[in-house]
Amino acid sequence: MLHTAANDSRAQAGEDPQDSTAALAALCKASGDPLRLMILRALRQDSFGVGELCSLFDMRQPALSHHLKVLANAGLVASRREGNSIFYRRNTVATAPALEDLQRELLASADALPLPTELAQRLADLQRQREDNSRDFFRKSAHKFREQQELIAAFDHYAEAVAQLIDQAPLPGRDLVLEVGPGDGAFLAELAPRFKRVVALDNAEEMLQRARERGAELQLENVEYLHGDTRSPALNALRADCVVINMVLHHTPAPGDILQDIANHLAPAGVVVISELCRHDQGWARENCGDLWLGFEPEELTQWASAAGLQECASAYLAQRNGFQLQVRAFRATDQQGTSA
Secondary structure, three states, rough: OHHHHHHHHHOOOOOOHHHHHHHHHHHHHHHHOHHHHHHHOOOOOOOOHHHHHHHHHOOHHHHHEEEEEHHHHHEEEEEHHHHEEEEEEOOOOOOEEEEEEHHHHHHHHHHOOOOHHHHHHHHHHHHHHHHHHHHHHHOOOOHHHHHHHHHOOOOHHHHHHHHHHHHHHOOOOOOOOEEEEEOOOHHHHHHOOOOOOEEEEEOOHHHHHHHHHHHOOOOOOEEEEEEEEOHHHHHHOOOOEEEEEEOOOHOOOHHHHHHHHHHHHHEEEEEEEEEEEEEEOOOHHHHHOOOOOHHHHHHHHHHHHHHHHHHEEEEEEOOOOOEEEEEEEEEEEEEEHHHHH
């Protein structure tokens, strides 16, 4: 009797019991191997190409591809093709609704596993290489920043939407705003009249110098320029009412870490405003524009923000004539973050 009632319940929900059973079996098989658990752990907040994963785990591609196929069949990883390369990321959406809680707990348990020392070092080396490549690109390309930016998304197409979102956001105050990656400083002209104090943070000195020069031309007297990244000690005492990140995350190796870092520098109920590319397949952007990611699914930003203790409070999506789509999102610090919210 109980068996029949359970089957009736699943049928009413549109679930085929056989499909759920097969999905559960695939999930158990995929998670029943230490190496595959380590792959899921490594993909916690990043996506990697097959070659990068082979290097991380010191494996030949055929052997690693087998494990990735098992994980993909279970719905634990998703893949995308960029040119001749295939990149893998973790999938948080279960293949069967009945398995959502189990998959969530499985990934949480994988995240709690300590990384082997050698794997942790390889991950750190890979992230450092990505960061070096990105900084090197902007060091060499600072003089033509606007030209390259315009290839994908013109500043005017998203600046107005970002400024409008800031005006409408439930900010706790207008004392301090932090812009991460100000580029050539164009948006600082929007922030300066809206806040008492503006801090511009960039890890590329050449780009920061261009922002300084622009700020001087526009006589922006309340702007401070800081050379460093989101873990710079100079930010330790900073608690911003608002943090702005315009078209930056797709240039960073670990966007989730960036959001976690800046969440620690928000005032209680502070707001993070992000403009970013939606996921696309224009692989040329990597070489020509220094992109490390080909945009993001909206759900990816939401998941990273949630992990950092941030909740979405507003969003807008802007279509571009060249086929790209932009997302402008606002996330507010939750009360659970306490004084460092």
